Amino acid sequence: MDTILVVNAGSSSVKFQVFSIEGEGRLRRQIKGQVDGIGSRPRLRASGTSGDPMADRAYPIEAVADVPAAMGLAGNWLREELRIHPIAVGHRVVHGGPDYERPVLIDHGVVARLERFISLAPLHQPHNLAPIRSVLANFPSLPQVACFDTAFHRTHAAVADHYAIPHQLHAEGVRRYGFHGLSYEYIAKTLSQIAPDLAKQRVIVAHLGSGASMCAIKNGRSVESTMGFTALDGLPMGTRPGQIDPGVVLYLMTEKGMSASDMQNFLYRDCGLKGLSGVSNDMRELEASKDPKAKLAIDHFVYRIGLNTGMLAAALQGLDAFVFTAGIGENSATIRARVVAQLGWLGMTLDQTENARHARLISRSDGSIPVYVVPTDEELMIAQHTLSLLMNRPSSHPQQARAS
Known part of the structure; x- marks a missing residue:
């Protein structure tokens, strides 16, 4: 075998x-x-x-x-x-x-x-x-x-890919990449099977886990992502802050004496839900906690998901469906309910019963935006890519990636 x-x-x-x-x-x-x-x-x-x-x-x-x-x-x-x-x-x-x-x-x-x-x-x-x-x-x-994890987002238009910095830096690779691409690619392929009418429409996928991001997908291709040059940007995560004013980094380095190494450890390990709550980076522990700072961390997480949904909907010029995936997105009915409630202005309505049983479709039929829960499978995506590359390689020599 x-x-x-x-x-x-x-x-x-x-x-x-x-x-x-x-x-x-x-x-x-x-x-x-x-x-x-x-x-x-x-x-x-x-x-x-x-x-x-x-x-x-x-x-x-x-x-x-x-x-x-x-x-x-x-x-x-x-x-x-x-x-x-x-x-x-x-x-x-x-x-x-x-x-x-x-x-x-x-x-x-x-x-x-x-x-x-x-x-x-x-x-x-x-x-x-x-x-x-x-x-x-x-x-x-x-x-x-x-x-x-960056490959799925390489379809972004130049206007989404650039930072407002000198072009030479972009040419050197300082640009917005986006991450969790294997997860988003799997969701895009799965949606074409479970909801074929949505396959070519405008979809926002929320990959909510210890690492968290969101992606705007149209015609099965990534249009915009909440993450950028590194996996620090966008939503608050377990230990990463998400979007933060670069001036905060400058302040901590000049006023607090933090070195580049200190900053790296701080931003990757001490921020996000862990830093804001002072309790834990695990959403399950935060949901069970009575500490008001744990509540603030959850409120902040939900709030930022709402804000970023608006941004991604603008990039898509509308919205036809919303998908939850990854650890929190697949398993926390409470977080899903709170996010959908915050996005009611877009036409989302939650079916409480279906949400509680973690059904695939958790929105009511009277809402204008269907809301799905789709478990991701990055490992299967990797296995499929590996098999495809083996079957299609022209020779025994490693295939070179196309430079962009």
């Missing part, structure tokens, strides 16, 4: 999924697992197609000290115990910069180019690249495919 391994690596965990390749290029998920607690309390957990547990093992700290070690642990388990030898590995890579507008077969040159964007996605990029280097070193002939 031919399989594809999908890897999504973070700072303290490596998530992986195995897909079998079936007739006519169809994919079926076989295994879903992760190695978490890297460098602290390492643990390998995995389940099968129906959710049945396949592994749950703890390891000493020294056995899994970093991401390459976690990758090796998961790979050994798949090969030695399950006899799974994937024909390719697909990776989520957060930042593709200006060079990549579609998935690409990986070689050392691609890795070198992607290293340039580590400073633009410090929470993600170095960890995305670590397992890629590990596979290149240990299995150099195994095809690897990088799938980028």
Whole structure:
């Protein structure tokens, strides 16, 4: 059985999924697992197609000290115990910069180019690249495919892509990229199946999780995103502030003596819901808290979603549907209800019963804007891109991405 391994690596965990390749290029998920607690309390957990547990093992700290070690642990388990030898590995890579507008077969040159964007996605990029280097070193002939969170947004018009700064900086790559593109691409494809009449219309998708953003989609293509040069912009997130006046950064550096490194840690790790509430970066804990600052953090989150919806609707010149996805969007009926109530002026009306049971369509029929809940599946998107690239590559040489 031919399989594809999908890897999504973070700072303290490596998530992986195995897909079998079936007739006519169809994919079926076989295994879903992760190695978490890297460098602290390492643990390998995995389940099968129906959710049945396949592994749950703890390891000493020294056995899994970093991401390459976690990758090796998961790979050994798949090969030695399950006899799974994937024909390719697909990776989520957060930042593709200006060079990549579609998935690409990986070689050392691609890795070198992607290293340039580590400073633009410090929470993600170095960890995305670590397992890629590990596979290149240990299995150099195994095809690897990088799938980028920025690629889906490369369809933006120049007017949306530029900052009001000297053009030379834009030419060097200082531009608005947008992120969560694999999620938005999956939602766009899924909408064409569950609501075909909306496939070519104007849709706003709210990817609400620890990382949060929104995307305006028309004709299945990204028109505008709340995120920009980095994954700091737009909505408030678990630990990231979202939109912030650059003058605040200058103030903290000049008046508070914060260095560039201090600022990076502050903006990526100490702000957002965590900073505003002083309680937690987890929406579930905030919803359960009686602390007034937790309430303020939730109010702020909902308020900013409302503001950004107006901006994206303006970019689309109207709105035909709204979609919730990702951890908070898929699981918090309370947040969905509050957002829809704030957007009543657009013609959204909530069906409380359908929302409470997390139905796919949660709006009432008397509203003018249908509201959907669509679970995202970035891993399946990566597996599909990986298989497509393998099937369509013209030769054994890595396909080069088209520069833009």
